[in-house]
């Protein structure tokens with residue numbers, strides 16, 4: 374399943390890269406691309422280089438178990454550490470694949486709610502790309518306890534400390550943006566504040582773990598568990614909630630309930646710190662990971678009870694969040710196209726956006742397309758709007774290159790995905806699934822790409838572009 378999941382991740386990455394490089398609105402040069410899009414680009418390249426390692430290692434493991442190979446069996450000349458190397462060569466870049474979207478959401482929200490362009494835009498782009506590169510050079514810091522040579526220990530300590538620089542750089546840019554702007558403490562900013570606090574602590578314990586002597590002392594203890602929850606929940610879930618409350622009105626057309634959202638935040642924030650801050654102390658007192666019970670003489674009980682209570686708080690918070698979602702989808706106040714006064718293009722269309730997004734393709738004059746728009750905005754002309762026709766632009770400067778007609782909505786891609794998934798899942802249990810499954814897969818792919826007669830006329834009937 375890991376192999377198959379990563380295969381689909383690779384396909385998505387290729388799709389995102391091509392879309393970002395070829396389908397931007399005219400005027401949106403690389404230098405004006407929203408940071409969220411920059412991050413998607415870097416992240417997609419990271420996926421392309423990181424995922425094959427885990428696909429490879431899971432396939433080797435599968436072969437060790439089913440086909441009598443001995444990749445990881447020392448008795449037959451295999452190497453256990455090879456598994457760790459290949460896994461972490463994917464695993465550590467993946468930490469940044471998880472964190473980069475979080476950082477980009479924070480950049481977007483900080484700029485929107487400070488009412489000014491992000492401070493240090495070129496630097497943040499460079500920092501994002503640098504993170505993408507450096508993220509591949511630190512995987513051995515997960516293996517300090519395996520007895521690797523001292524030279525590699527020093528090298529990977531240095532590399533790990535180095536990756537703090539681009540992240541810290543982004544932190545200072547966010548602070549500078551807030552400092553120079555007129556920050557509005559709207560709802561999503563609560564989560565941005567929570568992110569600053571939580572991720573900062575995760576970064577500091579990360580610096581401690583990067584040093585080999587400290588790492589060896591707390592290896593496989595709850596200190597490590599505390600650290601990666603501070604980085605991953607802090608770096609991904611806090612920005613994720615910020616993003617959900619920020620884009621919720623765009624997606625459903627209604628605002629989320631403010632008071633309920635605050636209750637959600639405080640329950641989750643307090644619960645998170647109760648659970649995971651205590652784990653630092655448990656780890657320093659020697660409590661190992663992955664145990665479910667221990668003797669009372671270890672004196673770990675009190676802290677564990679606090680951690681358990683915190684988990685309860687977080688669960689309550691998530692419950693309030695879900696209630697809020699269901700309530701607000703039906704009864705929230707109507708949002709309008711741009712409730713936050715944001716500057717990026719998605720806020721220029723109605724909420725929720727129509728299926729075709731833009732009837733007329735806009736042009737872009739600055740990094741925040743709406744804020745920087747001239748008094749009389751220019752739209753792309755010469756593109757048919759009764760069919761799904763888009764403009765292809767060049768990668769660097771988004772200058773128009775060609776027109777391209779996109780396929781009309783079709784159920785076949787979805788059916789192909791369902792059939793392929795069924796066959797891949799079936800292949801775990803019996804190899805026959807592959808031979809029998811090849812037929813329906815071939816059929817659905819052929820149906821998908823089968824040339825359709827009178828395609829344009831058909832589409833005119835099915836899609837009511839103009840009416841909307």
Ligand SMILES: [Cu+2]
Nearest residue numbers: 465468514515
């Ligand atoms: Cu790591």
